[in-house]
Amino acid sequence: MTLTVETRHAVHEDHAKGMDTAELRKHFLAGGMFAEGEIRLTYTHYDRFTVGGAVPNGGSLTLGKVDETRTETFLERREMGIVNIGDTGTVEAAGETYEMNKGDVLYLGMGSGAVTFKGQGRFYITSCPAHHTYPSRLITVADCKEVKMGETATSNKRTIKMFVHPLVMESCQLVMGYTSLEEGSVWNTMPAHVHDRRMEAYLYWGMAPESRVLHLMGEPTETRHLFVANEEAVISPTWSIHAGAGIGEYTFIWAMAGDNVDYTDMDFVQPAELR
Template identity: 65%
Template sequence: MLTVSTRHAIDPVSAKALDTKGLRDAFHMDGLFAEGQINLVYTHYDRMIVGGAVPGGAALVLDHVKECGTASILDRREMGIVNIGAEGTVSAGGSDYAMARGDVLYLPMGAGPVTFAGAGRFYILSCPAHHAYPARLVPIGEAKQVHLGEAATSNKRTIYQFIHPDVMPACQLVVGYTQFHEGSVWNTMPAHLHDRRMEAYLYFDLAENARVFHFMGEPSETRHLVMKNEEAVVSPPWSIHCGAGTGAYTFIWAMAGDNVDYRDVEMVGMEDLR
């Protein structure tokens, strides 16, 4: 079963007028992971698609998506897939990829239909592409690690870069995830902006009663969304994107836009946050 919903782009002036429900309707994404279903959100931020696939007892095939306007979803797109569940298999382009928890798979433009099978919980990210780079399965041992923050500021963390220029080529998709050291809860703080790229976060590995407070908005007028386990949020280019959890968690970040330069950001000073 395939379901697709749409998120239209919201400008910063319009966002200021939104109440909590309005913010959640525009930026928050839940219900992505349901057994026997593929659930996608088609965003108008660089045409990024965010979604989830949970095969359960039968394989699921992702092929035609009306919102893409092509016969098959990857006719003019590339895709990143992160397995946040148990072992599963993804098949595309005539190849089968066995994916353990935490593995990331890159599929290029033209790879054809995508089949999900096994006990995996597959997080799906896709954006338009202009070139067919080689497909690649990237286990965590092949990811680039970046260590940031410190325990004293509660943001000591390790960033794992998978679909990233330092690891492999892609058109515009950049994907990785961030894990926190014991006692640290703040992500992406100090905050920053990158007007040339949108971003999406998926928060997972949260306990049932734990929450992440995701901060967004312009630096001069910040807002927040309360996130549960396996919920995602789309971050427009004009918005900060940082958060703090009530307990341990991991988050997957994905970007699309004008470039793939992970360091192309405008830092926001703490004194400028309101």
């Protein structure tokens, strides 16, 4: 098995103002995470949040020790949220086996030990430090909390599915779910917002190979952008807005960690205020 870990250090907003396109992508875009027969992680210094992909390709992959944490197992002092964005597969941890269909989410509590991925799943991994062990839980699409938002008139009619969320279950820091755009809508979040209490990561998926999402980032009065392809993630610092518009159908998985688990804790920035 191949395990690859890339480290991303935190970037100050003043530094980001002077970045060109290549440097913005180097620091804030995580691509190439889904490789057959591999686990690839991006370990960030934003609340020590980690994103990654595991593609067992019909075989078996085990995530155990990760040198960057200097712990016996990766989850010794961490919790994890996993989304299956592929065909049916299984995840094994702490003596339990969980069958995951496409769109299902698995929460693993702190101390779950090594995690083994099997089958034809395409597993998106998120993880952050934890202070307490909450029970592991498989949350199927039928079990999530679903919220409809937006309007056709403003091109942001969307369905938000909440999985690792206070309305569904308890966790330490991790909050996770995903948002799908209705046909004819392109804006995933507008008005844009920031939340200084939490960082966030976005994984865009379900897109055609030729499609792209124009992801908006940066300070509200110093916005920047990234063109994002299918199965690429954006690492969003606390000082950055996060919004975007896409070509064709897409879904984005949002995952956050920080001082609280209040999904509504955000400071909106109206379009007229953006620069």
